[in-house]
Amino acid sequence: MTGALIDLSFAAFSLVAIVAGVRVFRTDSMVRAAFYLLASFAATGGIMVLLGAEFLGMVLILMMAGEMLVMAIVMVMYMMNPAGLNPMVMVHQPRTAVVAGVIAFLAIAGVGLSGEVPSRPAPDPAAATAELGRELLGNSMLVFQTAGVTLLATMVGAIAIAAPRGRHGDAAEGSEEPGLQPDEEASA
Amino acid sequence: MTTEAVLVVGAALFGIGVFGALSQQSFVMLMMGIELMINGSLLVLVAMWARAAGGSPDGQMLAIVFMTVMAVEMSLGFALITGVYRVRRADITEKLRKLKG
Amino acid sequence: MSPLLEVIAAAAAVAGLLAVGALALAIGDGVAGAVVAGRPIRVLPLLTAPVARAMLAARTGSTTTERPDGAGRAVAPALLAGLAALAMVLLPLGPGVALADPDTGFVVYSAAVAFVMIAVFLHGWSPNSTLPLHGAYRFGAVALSFQIPFLLAMLATALPAQSLSIVRIVEAQAGLWNVVREPLGLPIYLVVGLAVGFWGPLNLPDGDDLAGGTSAEDAGWARWLWQVARLSMLVAVAALGAAAFLGGYFGPILPGPLWVALKTGLLLAVMAGAQHLLARVRIERFVGVAWVLLVPLALLNVFVSGAFLL
Numbered sequence: 001m002t003g004a005l006i007d008l009s010f011a012a013f014s015l016v017a018i019v020a021g022v023r024v025f026r027t028d029s030m031v032r033a034a035f036y037l038l039a040s041f042a043a044t045g046g047i048m049v050l051l052g053a054e055f056l057g058m059v060l061i062l063m064m065a066g067e068m069l070v071m072a073i074v075m076v077m078y079m080m081n082p083a084g085l086n087p088m089v090m091v092h093q094p095r096t097a098v099v100a101g102v103i104a105f106l107a108i109a110g111v112g113l114s115g116e117v118p119s120r121p122a123p124d125p126a127a128a129t130a131e132l133g134r135e136l137l138g139n140s141m142l143v144f145q146t147a148g149v150t151l152l153a154t155m156v157g158a159i160a161i162a163a164p165r166g167r168h169g170d171a172a173e174g175s176e177e178p179g180l181q182p183d184e185e186a187s188a
Numbered sequence: 189m190t191t192e193a194v195l196v197v198g199a200a201l202f203g204i205g206v207f208g209a210l211s212q213q214s215f216v217m218l219m220m221g222i223e224l225m226i227n228g229s230l231l232v233l234v235a236m237w238a239r240a241a242g243g244s245p246d247g248q249m250l251a252i253v254f255m256t257v258m259a260v261e262m263s264l265g266f267a268l269i270t271g272v273y274r275v276r277r278a279d280i281t282e283k284l285r286k287l288k289g
Numbered sequence: 290m291s292p293l294l295e296v297i298a299a300a301a302a303v304a305g306l307l308a309v310g311a312l313a314l315a316i317g318d319g320v321a322g323a324v325v326a327g328r329p330i331r332v333l334p335l336l337t338a339p340v341a342r343a344m345l346a347a348r349t350g351s352t353t354t355e356r357p358d359g360a361g362r363a364v365a366p367a368l369l370a371g372l373a374a375l376a377m378v379l380l381p382l383g384p385g386v387a388l389a390d391p392d393t394g395f396v397v398y399s400a401a402v403a404f405v406m407i408a409v410f411l412h413g414w415s416p417n418s419t420l421p422l423h424g425a426y427r428f429g430a431v432a433l434s435f436q437i438p439f440l441l442a443m444l445a446t447a448l449p450a451q452s453l454s455i456v457r458i459v460e461a462q463a464g465l466w467n468v469v470r471e472p473l474g475l476p477i478y479l480v481v482g483l484a485v486g487f488w489g490p491l492n493l494p495d496g497d498d499l500a501g502g503t504s505a506e507d508a509g510w511a512r513w514l515w516q517v518a519r520l521s522m523l524v525a526v527a528a529l530g531a532a533a534f535l536g537g538y539f540g541p542i543l544p545g546p547l548w549v550a551l552k553t554g555l556l557l558a559v560m561a562g563a564q565h566l567l568a569r570v571r572i573e574r575f576v577g578v579a580w581v582l583l584v585p586l587a588l589l590n591v592f593v594s595g596a597f598l599l
Contacts, residue, residue, distance in 0.1 A: 010189040014197045021204040021224055025212065031414055032358070037220050038407065040201070044231050047197070050189065051238040055453075056251050058396040060230070063255065065403035066436060067223075067262055069410060069429050071216055074266055078279045090213040090280060097211030105203025112195030112232070119191075122243020129392045129453065135245035136252070143249060147256040154260045158267035 010050055017043035025091075030075050038068040052125025055132055194235035201228030213280040215272075219265045223258065230254045299388045303377045307370075310524030310553065311517055315339040317554075318561045325565040346513035354416045354506050361415030366514040369408040372401045373521035380528050381456045383538050383545040394455035395447050398529060399440055405485050405522060406432030409494055412515065413503035424502025427572055428487065428494035434579035435481045441587035442477040445594040446533040455529070459537035466536040470597055473590040475534040477583055479559060482530060484575070486523035489564035493572050495519075527556035 020039040027033050041064040048057030091097075122128065136144045201224055208221025230251060237247030272278055319335045322328075379394045381387040391397055406428060413425025447453055449470065450461035468475045483491040495502040504515050531537060531552035538545030 007189055010193070014193070017197060018200050018204070021201055024220055024224070025204070025208040025217070030214065030216065033217060033220060035361075035407075035411070037223065040224065041227060044201070044227055047194065047231060048234045051194070051234055052243070053234045053238060053248065053251070054391065054393050055396060056234060056248060056255075058393050058400055060255065062396060062400040062403050063259070065400065065407055066433065069406055069433060070262070070266065071220075072410060072414075073426070073429050073433075074216055074269060078269060078273045090217070091211050092213050092282070094211050097207045100210050101203040101205075101207030104206040105199050108199035108202055108232075109196045112199060113192055117191050117195075117236075118240045120240055120242040122238050125238070125243065126392070128243065128248065131243075131245040132248040132252075135249050140246065140249040143253065147253055150256060151259060154263050158263045161264075161267040162270035 006050055010047060013043040013046040013050070016040070017047070031072060034068045034071045034075075037071075038064055052122055052128055054125075055129045191235055191239040194239075195232055198228045198232035198235065201225075201231060203228075213282060215265070215269045215279060215281065218281065219262065222261060222265075226254065226258050226261070230258075299378070300374075303374045303388065306377055306380075306528075307373055307521040307524055310528070310557070311520035312339055313554065314520050314524060314557050314561065315342075317558060318564060321558070321561040321565050325562075343513060346510050349509035351509045351511050352506060354418050357417050357506075358415035361411045362511070365408050365412035365415065366511070366518045368411065369405065369515070369518035370521055372404050372408065373518065373525040375401045376522075376525035376529055379455045380525075380549070381459045381532055381537055382549055384460070385456060386545075387456050390454055390456045393453050395443060395453040395458070398455065399443065402439060402485055402526075403432075403436060408518075409487065409503060413494060416506040418506050420499045420501070420505040421503045424494035424496075424499050424505070427499075427502070430572060430576055431484050431487075431491065431493055434576045435484045435583075438477050438579060438583035438587045439481040439485075441584070441591055442474045442481065443533060445471050445474050445587075445591045448591070448594045448598060455532060459532050459539070462536040462539060466534065466539070468534045468536075471590050471594045473586055473593070475530070477587050477590065478530050478534060479556070480583065482523070482526040482556075483560060483563060485526050486519055486560070488519075488523055488560060490567040490570050491575065492569060493575070496569060498569070523560060524553070524557065527560065528553045530556050 017040045020036045020043065023036040024033045024040065027036060042061050045057040045061040045064075048060065051057075205221045205224030205226075205228060208224060209218055210221070212218045212221060233247065233251055233254060237243065237251070241247050269279075272284065276283060278284055316336060316339060319338050320330060323330050323335065376398055378388045379390070379398055381390070409428040409432070410425045413421040413423075413428065446458050446467050449467070450458040452458065452461075480491075483489055487494050493502075495504055499505065501507075504512055507515060528549065531549060535552040535555075536548075537552070538548050540548035540551075543551075
């Protein structure tokens with residue numbers, strides 16, 4: 001691809017990533033929020049592909065498709081508004097949050113812009129995927145295996161926490177409607 | 189596409205994530221904020237790998253570790269949502285005022 | 290040729306391939322239905338049935354629902370058709386001949402298949418209506434279950450090629466097709482393919498038991514577009530399956546592209562037959578089979594494929 005085309009694609013992807021990212025928290029439906037999050041992630045994956053990390057970008061997009069659907073299913077299971085087409089506002093401390101977000105952005109962007117970024121571009125982005133494969137099963141095999149074992153431990157732990165029968169009793173205990181009063185337990 | 193521009197985009201994603209994670213009541217929305225924060229850092233990492241680290245394969249390896257963290261965060265988060273719902277029937281943060289089960 | 294013209298030519302080629310494939314599948318489905326039901330095969334009505342359906346769709350008015358997500362309803366069929374086109378772009382038609390051959394073709398195709406669940410979920414969620422939403426959630430359960438068997442079955446084909454590029458995966462089958470090398474791969478892929486195109490026994494999201502499921506609220510051209518997009522997705526799945534397991538363009542005498550078409554047609558015929566010979570599977574049974582049976586079998590398939598390489 002030529003330089004101008006890359007710049008144009010980068011501008012488009014960045015715009016989608018940021019606008020969709022903001023829309024995640026400014027929309028009135030959780031399912032829409034999940035779709036916006038997916039759009040933001042897909043655009044970020046696109047930027048990664050532009051940067052030469054083809055495999056990482058595509059895997060990010062692949063991973064997020066599944067994750068968005070899991071979010072949708074969790075919403076059906078637990079949230080009070082499963083289909084998510086009815087508007088709702090569920091926000092607390094919005095001003096503090098905005099200030100914190102802006103400060104985080106300014107601080108990180110400031111560090112990024114004020115620091116001296118060394119210019120050592122990747123020699124051959126086309127070989128990145130093959131290099132990653134050799135690295136995974138070569139020098140970094142221990143790291144890779146550790147990541148695998150971590151994921152296995154996570155699976156075991158997640159199932160232990162979420163299993164229907166366990167130290168928190170039967171699943172049926174929680175299968176009733178949530179109380180309408182937020183402070184039901186406090187008064188009980 | 190300068191390196192600085194990518195860093196600013198990554199910082200913006202991180203900032204949006206901070207805003208979301210602090211302002212949302214629903215557990216799932218809160219996790220979306222955390223996801224955006226990890227996503228922003230991942231983007232910055234990949235930009236540094238491509239532009240400032242000479243494309244060394246370790247950088248991609250670190251990105252894979254980031255993605256592992258993302259997956260761990262999601263699966264444990266959803267498991268905790270399930271567990272909390274079972275015990276407290278809570279789906280928003282305001283319902284969890286005390287840690288005692 | 291200027292780059293813009295090249296892009297337009299490639300898009301036209303993909304659209305043409307998908308249209309021919311979808312039409313062939315629609316006609317073949319009608320023929321299979323007639324054969325299975327023992328009806329006499331009358332050539333002209335079977336050939337014109339898809340055209341008649343399209344004309345009927347054009348004459349039927351569209352419907353709307355209360356407070357739908359308009360953008361979602363418009364985007365969903367386009368997204369599904371676009372994913373089919375994305376998969377077709379990767380299809381090798383001859384030695385080294387494909388519209389695009391990224392190093393990560395395998396991952397691109399997997400992402401396209403993963404996004405089918407987004408398209409179907411969007412299609413079922415956006416009308417803001419009960420039955421479509423049921424269909425969407427059904428497909429959520431189905432799609433999350435078939436992801437891992439699909440990835441593992443496809444991964445085994447990347448082992449002999451030592452590459453994630455689809456062109457290289459086909460090239461590695463010059464001596465021995467993957468269907469022989471790893472006999473479990475193609476059956477698993479076909480089961481997943483039926484689920485990806487929600488077709489026949491795995492037509493759970495759009496099933497008749499939900500009065501059309503995710504397309505229950507669609508009428509006229511919107512319904513027709515969704516059906517065409519679904520058929521295109523099936524064609525793309527069959528074409529990529531033929532490339533990954535049946536040796537793509539390899540074959541005696543006939544030219545390569547013809548072999549691709551023949552093998553794709555064979556897989557489509559199997560799918561069309563499944564539509565009429567197999568009953569619809571209950572959703573919990575499919576989810577159970579996918580996790581308990583297909584995942585271990587697909588893993589075994591990867592091991593067998595690896596053992597061949599030692």
